[in-house]
Amino acid sequence: MSYTLDKRVDGEFDNVVERTTNALSEEGFGVLCDIDVQQTLKKKLDEDFRQYRILGACNPPLAQQALEEELQLGALLPCNVVVYETDEGEIGVSAVDPEVMLSVVDNPELDSVAAEVRERFERVLSELSDA
16 A cells, blocks of 8 residues: 555656645645755765655644644644655655555544545645646
């Protein structure tokens, strides 16, 4: 079982990051953190790594709804979306599958939130392929 929703996207890396951020915004997600893994590994370890960005996405109303059901759920938030250079030199975008992620929490009250987030992430990935 895959734990991500994945898409290959045409375009230049930084442009795909921007398009992804914009598509997330259209679905009500803000990016709380933007981690440049390539830059971090170079700075901390002096190691070269492919272009790889982790976008910590959060939809405040859905996050609040989920946290009211399961207070410790904050350990699984925000929902990560990654933009990365593949081994083949393409640009990939992967979003955590919230239904899989929340399956570790034994709380059926979260099922509808997970389904809503998944639908929104699927629309984000669809938007990227349509651009």
